[in-house]
Amino acid sequence: MKNRIIRGIPVSPSIAIGKAFLYSAEDISFFSSRRKGNVQEEFSLFEKTRRKSLGQLRALKSDLKRLGNKESTKLIDVQILFLQDPLFLNSVEKRIKNKKESAEKAIINFLKSLKINFKDIEDSYIKERYLDVKDVVDRLLKNIHNKEIDMELPGSDNIVVAKTLTSSEIIQMSRNKVRGIITERGGRTSHIAILTEALNIPTIVGTNGVQEEIEVEDEVIVDGISGIIVIKPDEDTKRRFEQKEREAAAIQQEFLKKKDLPATTIDGYSIDISANIELPIELSSIKKYGAKGVGLLRTEFLYLTSEEIPDEEKQFRFYSEIADVCSPDYVIMRTLDLGGDKVFKTKEKEANPFLGWRGVRFTLGAREIFRIQLRAMLRASAKGNVRLLIPMVSQVEEIIEVRKIVEDVKEELRKEGYPFDENIEIGAMVEIPSVSLLADHFSKEVDFLSIGTNDLTQYTLAVDRGNKRVSALFDHLDPSVISLMKMTVKGAHHNNKWVGVCGEMACDLVAMPVLIGLEVDELSLPPTFIPQVKNVIRGLSLKESKKLLEKVEKKESANNVRGFLKKELLKRFPSLKNILVEVENDRNYR
Numbered sequence: 001m002k003n004r005i006i007r008g009i010p011v012s013p014s015i016a017i018g019k020a021f022l023y024s025a026e027d028i029s030f031f032s033s034r035r036k037g038n039v040q041e042e043f044s045l046f047e048k049t050r051r052k053s054l055g056q057l058r059a060l061k062s063d064l065k066r067l068g069n070k071e072s073t074k075l076i077d078v079q080i081l082f083l084q085d086p087l088f089l090n091s092v093e094k095r096i097k098n099k100k101e102s103a104e105k106a107i108i109n110f111l112k113s114l115k116i117n118f119k120d121i122e123d124s125y126i127k128e129r130y131l132d133v134k135d136v137v138d139r140l141l142k143n144i145h146n147k148e149i150d151m152e153l154p155g156s157d158n159i160v161v162a163k164t165l166t167s168s169e170i171i172q173m174s175r176n177k178v179r180g181i182i183t184e185r186g187g188r189t190s191h192i193a194i195l196t197e198a199l200n201i202p203t204i205v206g207t208n209g210v211q212e213e214i215e216v217e218d219e220v221i222v223d224g225i226s227g228i229i230v231i232k233p234d235e236d237t238k239r240r241f242e243q244k245e246r247e248a249a250a251i252q253q254e255f256l257k258k259k260d261l262p263a264t265t266i267d268g269y270s271i272d273i274s275a276n277i278e279l280p281i282e283l284s285s286i287k288k289y290g291a292k293g294v295g296l297l298r299t300e301f302l303y304l305t306s307e308e309i310p311d312e313e314k315q316f317r318f319y320s321e322i323a324d325v326c327s328p329d330y331v332i333m334r335t336l337d338l339g340g341d342k343v344f345k346t347k348e349k350e351a352n353p354f355l356g357w358r359g360v361r362f363t364l365g366a367r368e369i370f371r372i373q374l375r376a377m378l379r380a381s382a383k384g385n386v387r388l389l390i391p392m393v394s395q396v397e398e399i400i401e402v403r404k405i406v407e408d409v410k411e412e413l414r415k416e417g418y419p420f421d422e423n424i425e426i427g428a429m430v431e432i433p434s435v436s437l438l439a440d441h442f443s444k445e446v447d448f449l450s451i452g453t454n455d456l457t458q459y460t461l462a463v464d465r466g467n468k469r470v471s472a473l474f475d476h477l478d479p480s481v482i483s484l485m486k487m488t489v490k491g492a493h494h495n496n497k498w499v500g501v502c503g504e505m506a507c508d509l510v511a512m513p514v515l516i517g518l519e520v521d522e523l524s525l526p527p528t529f530i531p532q533v534k535n536v537i538r539g540l541s542l543k544e545s546k547k548l549l550e551k552v553e554k555k556e557s558a559n560n561v562r563g564f565l566k567k568e569l570l571k572r573f574p575s576l577k578n579i580l581v582e583v584e585n586d587r588n589y590r
């Protein structure tokens with residue numbers, strides 16, 4: 001069949017057309033027939049291998065520096081730091097000494113113990129942190145066996161199709177000048193996203209099961225702007241995407257030039273535009289793409305990249321660095337949002353993790369973990385530009401309880417002489433329909449609300465976005481979701497509280513008239529999408545957006561809303577035609 005469409009998450013906004021190369025890295029779980037030595041020999045082998053790996057990574061880093069890729073060198077820094085991390089070194093040493101394990105077994109067992117923490121995590125971006133560690137472990141094991149890190153590599157006319165890719169694989173592929181990358185795993189904040197964006201490789205991630213859909217040498221279009229993959233395009237489709245490729249690059253450049261202008265509509269309605277980030281490496285993107293501070297700092301990765309719960313000092317350093325970089329703009333720090341069975345080795349499995357012990361339900365149950373995080377965040381608030389955000393709230397009482405704990409922690413810090421922001425604002429995520437329906441009540445208990453359209457859509461439409469069979473039913477432009485958002489804004493504004501949107505809807509250009517029409521006060525989105533979002537907002541007016549919203553509210557399905565809004569948007573921004581280009585049978589997939 002010609003023009004088969006698959007949708008994924010676009011992470012590197014450019015387009016490529018090429019021949020599919022199905023890539024699968026070799027599994028690391030090999031053992032050689034090497035005879036195990038005594039404790040001292042195993043330990044020296046580990047040390048020798050570790051130093052060799054450090055040397056390779058440093059060489060890789062200077063290669064990247066020469067290429068002018070400062071940001072991606074930070075990813076390599078993470079791996080270098082890992083090889084020097086006392087936690088890792090002590091763990092391997094103990095295993096070799098006390099359990100008499102071989103060097104490779106000790107390394108693999110360390111990785112396994114981490115895997116238990118990561119095992120049931122649904123969020124792909126957290127899974128990616130595990131992959132960074134796996135990447136280094138892979139290198140160590142290969143070095144123990146003196147294997148060169150040589151991969152069967154795609155070339156300059158290829159689009160790489162992989163389940164996932166490690167940082168070194170991506171860098172190697174960039175050297176080989178591959179045209180584009182498609183991965184099954186990964187999200188907007190994954191290392192794949194960060195690296196491919198820095199290396200300027202058109203990339204789409206989060207395309208569950210794509211390796212089964214594409215055959216070797218199939219012609220494939222990777223549209224890193226809209227997230228569309230076209231398999232075996234017909235001539236007409238190919239021509240249109242080639243044109244889009246040429247024009248989109250020019251438009252993106254234009255947008256980038258105006259990134260620092262405010263997002264104010266023609267008739268003077270202003271929306272704050274801030275960034276969603278997760279890792280220190282992303283800090284440089286805040287200014288680069290014109291964000292006003294951070295509207296959503298996800299903190300889960302901190303907990304899942306080490307064997308132990310991160311201590312207060314480690315968290316404090318991380319939060320303070322971000323607050324410093326953003327100052328005087330604010331950083332909204334979200335407290336831990338892990339699912340019930342996704343945390344730590346001791347947790348029992350739940351039948352319905354998405355409806356279970358998640359987000360604030362977990363932190364209220366695991367008080368010590370919560371208090372450590374709150375202490376670190378409060379200490380980082382001393383400059384006055386930190387706000388707290390509570391995820392997965394479903395009951396007003398949860399907020400009241402959180403406030404009590406925050407007050408208690410403040411008292412503790414006061415006694416210990418730590419400075420912090422006495423008036424720190426506390427907001428709640430709106431991810432569950434009950435919160436929208438009762439927004440008036442919730443707003444009385446918080447300083448602001450932030451709508452997480454990813455979960456709000458998932459819980460409203462009962463669609464698991466990660467499930468390929470039903471993901472076509474997932475659309476935040478469903479009139480039911482818009483209706484819940486309207487109730488949220490009404491409830492918040494009635495109580496003089498501001499409302500932000502920090503889910504994927506905040507970077508969907510077609511959704512801008514809805515977001516403006518709803519009069520949301522802030523949008524927080526992945527940094528690379530900020531210039532285009534700002535540009536569209538500046539070309540719309542509040543008055544016309546309200547009219548469009550009225551029409552949207554009368555529609556009966558997400559398909560109709562999306563089709564209608566797209567047409568209206570193109571009337572006002574004909575130049576976006578090539579950015580919003582779709583393919584003949586795309587509608588079948590929505």
Ligand code: PEP
Nearest residue numbers: 431452453454455502503
């Ligand atoms: C959301 O649910 O929209 C959100 C921003 O939170 P997360 O994607 O981290 O679940």
Ligand code: MG
Nearest residue numbers: 431452454455
């Ligand atoms: Mg969420």
